[in-house]
Amino acid sequence: MIRGRLTVGMVVGCTVTPLFDALAAFHRSHPGVEISLLEDNSDRLIEGVGDGTIDLALVGTASAAPQGLDTLTIISERLVVAVPAGHPLAERERLRLRDLAAYPIVCMPPGTGLRTVFDQACAAQQLQPVIALQATAADAIADLAARGLAVGILSASMAARYRDRLIARTVEDLAAPALLALICKNPRSPAVRELLVHSRQAFTAPDGRQAAARLR
Incomplete structure (x- = not known):
């Protein structure tokens, strides 16, 4: 023993x-x-x-x-953008990271895997999105995004839990898992x-x- x-x-x-x-x-x-x-x-x-x-x-x-x-x-899964119905990004089938530049972002804080993937993808293209809100819980990110306060960045499986109030869109150049x-x-x-x-x-x-x- x-x-x-x-x-x-x-x-x-x-x-x-x-x-x-x-x-x-x-x-x-x-x-x-x-x-x-x-x-x-x-x-x-x-x-x-x-x-x-x-x-x-x-x-x-x-x-x-x-x-x-x-x-x-x-x-191992990719990240997605999560927005409520009616949001301009919800109407687009194809998104790139630069398309997010016009919107505030809600994401997990530095030190988490999701944030690291997002930050690295943005840095590779010299993009500096506005991280307006941060939360460690997916529920909080989804709630903030659903209220239109910011564009949510979640994993695909996370976003699937909130399909009743959020629309998930993949980002072509955010493919690293x-x-x-x-x-x-x-x-x-x-x-x-x-x-x-x-x-x-x-x-x-x-x-x-x-x-x-x-x-x-």
């Missing part, structure tokens, strides 16, 4: 029932391991895994493999290795598809 302590990080505002399932299954199998769970922005979680203060973390990232860390990708991934530095640690086993099981549905989780 494994004993010791395991520190697990989770990106702030992320709804990740499969991770909780994995932690519960791990606890049942190894009750001698004390589990600590903390929330933070992805960039700080990556730093914590890198310096060894966090054993394993679920993060949003723009990179398939943060340097020096082992990575298990859970979700945002990722939700489990990262660790020492996969040979017995506790980390066992938690990864439970995580793979929890995040994979019986038919082989990835279980639901929401990207941040």
Whole structure:
């Protein structure tokens, strides 16, 4: 039986029932391991895994493999623009990043995977959109966008949850995916290795598809 302590990080505002399932299954199998769970922005979680203060973390990232860390990708999907019916962008079938320049943006804050992907795409074209509003929860971004306060930037799966009040449009030059991934530095640690086993099981549905989780 494994004993010791395991520190697990989770990106702030992320709804990740499969991770909780994995932690519960791990606890049942190894009750001698004390589990600590903390929330933070992805960039700080990556730093914590890198310096060894966090054993394993679920993060949003723009990179398939943060340097020096082992990575298990859970979700990979592109970002979309989310606007209410009647918004000028809702009437357009084809959008490019420069088309967003005339509108304020509501997005997740720096340090999250979605924001990193968006910022990198804009920087590559030397665009500086106005980030008027920031929120860590998809519900808040959707609510603000639905009220017409700003154009929402969400992942495709997030936007699908709000199709009753928002119209999602893909952006042709915002194709780089945002990722939700489990990262660790020492996969040979017995506790980390066992938690990864439970995580793979929890995040994979019986038919082989990835279980639901929401990207941040």
